[in-house]
Amino acid sequence: MKKKKVTIRDIAKELDITASTVSRALRNHPRISTATKQAVWDVAEKLNYQPNSIAAALRKGKSNIIGAIVPTSDRSFFASVIRGIEEVIRTEGYNLIICQSDDQYSKEQANIEALLKIQVDGIIASVAKETIKFDHFRKVKELGVPLILYDRVNESLDVNAVVTNDYLGSYKAVTHLIEQGCKRIVHFAGKQHINIYQDRLKGYIDAQREHGIPIDQELIIEEDLIYSMKRVVELGRDMANNLLQMGKLPDAIFSASDFAAMGAMQVFKEKGIKIPEQVAFVGYSNDVSGSFIEPGLTTVDQHTKRMGNMAAQLFLEQVKTKTKDFTPRKTLLNPELIVRGSSLKNGCD
Amino acid sequence: MKKKKVTIRDIAKELDITASTVSRALRNHPRISTATKQAVWDVAEKLNYQPNSIAAALRKGKSNIIGAIVPTSDRSFFASVIRGIEEVIRTEGYNLIICQSDDQYSKEQANIEALLKIQVDGIIASVAKETIKFDHFRKVKELGVPLILYDRVNESLDVNAVVTNDYLGSYKAVTHLIEQGCKRIVHFAGKQHINIYQDRLKGYIDAQREHGIPIDQELIIEEDLIYSMKRVVELGRDMANNLLQMGKLPDAIFSASDFAAMGAMQVFKEKGIKIPEQVAFVGYSNDVSGSFIEPGLTTVDQHTKRMGNMAAQLFLEQVKTKTKDFTPRKTLLNPELIVRGSSLKNGCD
DNA sequence: TTTAATTGTGCAAACGTTTGTACATTGATT
DNA sequence: AATCAATGTACAAACGTTTGCACAATTAAA
Numbered sequence: 001m002k003k004k005k006v007t008i009r010d011i012a013k014e015l016d017i018t019a020s021t022v023s024r025a026l027r028n029h030p031r032i033s034t035a036t037k038q039a040v041w042d043v044a045e046k047l048n049y050q051p052n053s054i055a056a057a058l059r060k061g062k063s064n065i066i067g068a069i070v071p072t073s074d075r076s077f078f079a080s081v082i083r084g085i086e087e088v089i090r091t092e093g094y095n096l097i098i099c100q101s102d103d104q105y106s107k108e109q110a111n112i113e114a115l116l117k118i119q120v121d122g123i124i125a126s127v128a129k130e131t132i133k134f135d136h137f138r139k140v141k142e143l144g145v146p147l148i149l150y151d152r153v154n155e156s157l158d159v160n161a162v163v164t165n166d167y168l169g170s171y172k173a174v175t176h177l178i179e180q181g182c183k184r185i186v187h188f189a190g191k192q193h194i195n196i197y198q199d200r201l202k203g204y205i206d207a208q209r210e211h212g213i214p215i216d217q218e219l220i221i222e223e224d225l226i227y228s229m230k231r232v233v234e235l236g237r238d239m240a241n242n243l244l245q246m247g248k249l250p251d252a253i254f255s256a257s258d259f260a261a262m263g264a265m266q267v268f269k270e271k272g273i274k275i276p277e278q279v280a281f282v283g284y285s286n287d288v289s290g291s292f293i294e295p296g297l298t299t300v301d302q303h304t305k306r307m308g309n310m311a312a313q314l315f316l317e318q319v320k321t322k323t324k325d326f327t328p329r330k331t332l333l334n335p336e337l338i339v340r341g342s343s344l345k346n347g348c349d
Numbered sequence: 350m351k352k353k354k355v356t357i358r359d360i361a362k363e364l365d366i367t368a369s370t371v372s373r374a375l376r377n378h379p380r381i382s383t384a385t386k387q388a389v390w391d392v393a394e395k396l397n398y399q400p401n402s403i404a405a406a407l408r409k410g411k412s413n414i415i416g417a418i419v420p421t422s423d424r425s426f427f428a429s430v431i432r433g434i435e436e437v438i439r440t441e442g443y444n445l446i447i448c449q450s451d452d453q454y455s456k457e458q459a460n461i462e463a464l465l466k467i468q469v470d471g472i473i474a475s476v477a478k479e480t481i482k483f484d485h486f487r488k489v490k491e492l493g494v495p496l497i498l499y500d501r502v503n504e505s506l507d508v509n510a511v512v513t514n515d516y517l518g519s520y521k522a523v524t525h526l527i528e529q530g531c532k533r534i535v536h537f538a539g540k541q542h543i544n545i546y547q548d549r550l551k552g553y554i555d556a557q558r559e560h561g562i563p564i565d566q567e568l569i570i571e572e573d574l575i576y577s578m579k580r581v582v583e584l585g586r587d588m589a590n591n592l593l594q595m596g597k598l599p600d601a602i603f604s605a606s607d608f609a610a611m612g613a614m615q616v617f618k619e620k621g622i623k624i625p626e627q628v629a630f631v632g633y634s635n636d637v638s639g640s641f642i643e644p645g646l647t648t649v650d651q652h653t654k655r656m657g658n659m660a661a662q663l664f665l666e667q668v669k670t671k672t673k674d675f676t677p678r679k680t681l682l683n684p685e686l687i688v689r690g691s692s693l694k695n696g697c698d
Numbered sequence: 699t700t701t702a703a704t705t706g707t708g709c710a711a712a713c714g715t716t717t718g719t720a721c722a723t724t725g726a727t728t
Numbered sequence: 729a730a731t732c733a734a735t736g737t738a739c740a741a742a743c744g745t746t747t748g749c750a751c752a753a754t755t756a757a758a
Contacts, residue, residue, distance in 0.1 A: 289637065
């Protein structure tokens with residue numbers, strides 16, 4: 001049952017030529033006559049030849065595999081990025097290995113080790129929330145393995161990166177709330193050592209400044225928003241309960257996480273607080289769940305698939321330009337505000 | 350910047366021994382003296398030696414990579430299975446390549462080709478909805494590459510498989526509805542050429558039979574439930590609207606898909622129909638979204654992560670027993686009914 | 699003390715490609 | 729007719745491991 005593998009040599013033997021000629025013929029080398037090429041192709045077909053990419057990888061020193069590191073694969077955000085990456089690299093003959101860091105520094109390190117060990121041709125990663133040291137990433141760079149960061153990046157690493165313009169997304173979201181007449185907007189902020197949450201906070205602040213709304217530090221609630229869905233929903237509930245305790249309700253909540261927003265909405269609804277009439281909501285990330293709840297959650301879409309596309313593109317570019325005059329750049333994707341019921345104070349539309 | 354790779358030979362040179370000894374020392378071969386081993390390990394450490402797994406793969410004829418095919422990665426179901434697979438194979442030094450078939454026959458074929466080309470040591474797959482020919486899977490078997498199927502399987506292929514007992518899940522769900530006093534239960538069924546939907550239908554029928562409820566073919570609505578979330582939600586809405594048109598409302602809906610259930614719920618809620626009082630709902634798959642809506646969607650959890658675990662385990666077993674006396678088996682996982690508000694007619698609890 | 703088993707290493711051939719260099723043939727240019 | 733470029737192919741050395749076999753040195757058994 002186990003068939004003997006047919007190699008390039010078998011083809012050579014059949015045609016009474018050398019393996020090298022066969023190799024070149026298969027790869028369409030210009031110095032091989034078309035006659036020979038045709039013959040080789042025919043025999044290859046006949047024998048059902050399958051090139052051994054491992055051998056090729058060994059010889060060429062490249063594996064045609066690229067590694068992707070996601071903090072967690074069960075968020076639609078990352079699933080979508082992955083899909084975007086695959087879309088473009090497959091067309092170039094690359095394969096993708098996906099690793100999850102579970103947002104842990106140690107696993108992230110381990111992932112990188114594993115990927116380097118199997119000689120990936122590049123690594124596309126989003127950094128784990130725990131990570132504050134970046135030596136493992138630097139090692140990748142030093143080994144000459146292309147490294148592309150997406151979404152959660154670190155500026156000190158001088159590498160290609162693609163992120164969404166979270167400042168703008170946040171700015172749009174808050175401006176929208178202001179336009180709906182909100183004046184007391186609470187912000188569920190994420191931990192500020194992570195770039196995206198910093199930017200979201202900045203956008204929140206600037207949007208209000210520009211509309212003459214003074215910033216009240218009391219309204220900014222910083223929490224670790226990176227946990228399992230369930231836990232972040234819980235967190236949202238807790239924050240909502242705290243707000244209720246404090247008495248003075250805000251007229252809007254802009255959450256840096258969809259799940260925290262949904263948790264808070266649950267609590268408010270249970271207490272009979274009208275959404276959006278009394279409190280309007282905007283989340284962040286456009287997780288699908290937001291479209292199922294009632295009212296639908298207004299949120300910021302980050303064009304995640306395109307993000308994956310771009311990351312892959314950056315990788316391909318980097319590979320092509322070799323180490324030559326390659327200078328890292330950061331691609332900024334503009335996010336889009338998705339308006340649903342949760343923020344429409346002025347009636348529908 | 351680009352450091353020269355340090356090989357087994359460099360270590361050998363340093364210690365004035367041969368590469369073969371180093372190789373054996375590294376792999377802890379019994380015939381190598383502990384002194385030598387220690388020395389080799391030290392030097393390896395010192396030189397920061399990274400084994401070249403490609404070379405090893407070439408020599409040994411195995412890549413330590415296993416391929417997983419999922420119909421689509423952006424369903425929490427599959428994300429979770431993948432996670433389960435990884436959990437176990439990583440500990441054995443394997444890496445995972447994930448491919449998406451997008452539920453298309455042609456892509457599934459292409460995925461398999463790609464995986465075979467890079468010489469994966471095994472393939473773990475769930476078959477695409479389009480697939481009705483299985484030659485590509487047979488080819489895998491014939492090449493001696495271990496093949497494990499999960500969830501969506503095909504009986505004619507004689508391979509290791511792990512599925513959930515969909516019959517039981519469905520049976521539990523419908524029994525639960527009957528216990529809640531439902532007598533006219535509509536079933537949103539999936540296409541019957543797919544094993545899981547067949548089983549769910551059978552469970553639906555048997556549960557009622559055993560409780561003396563006659564089966565009304567009118568209540569069984571067969572639809573293709575495998576599409577993007579959005580589209581299936583739409584489908585659910587359509588089916589709900591049709592039910593409304595027909596006049597006579599059922600007192601429960603058991604949907605083979607969470608999303609279809611949620612779509613239908615939306616419509617009913619919009620029409621002011623009380624859930625679960627007038628119509629109770631049970632979905633299938635325990636997609637996270639179901640916990641966010643109101644009332645929460647009662648559903649069937651399939652222990653997806655464990656499913657991944659099992660699939661991986663089957664793979665490992667199969668590799669170990671070699672082609673010897675290995676005889677394929679099917680593992681059946683018992684699903685669990687998750688009761689939420691959408692089905693509790695008898696008040697809470 | 700001879701013989702046999704055990705222990706520790708070395709040799710060299712794989713694994714299946716790719717690729718630099720060399721060689722022969724052909725056709726074109728002087 | 730001599731020179732040169734272009735064309736088509738072969739040779740052989742990589743790539744970094746692993747592994748069967750051989751062989752020496754040591755230890756145990758007789």
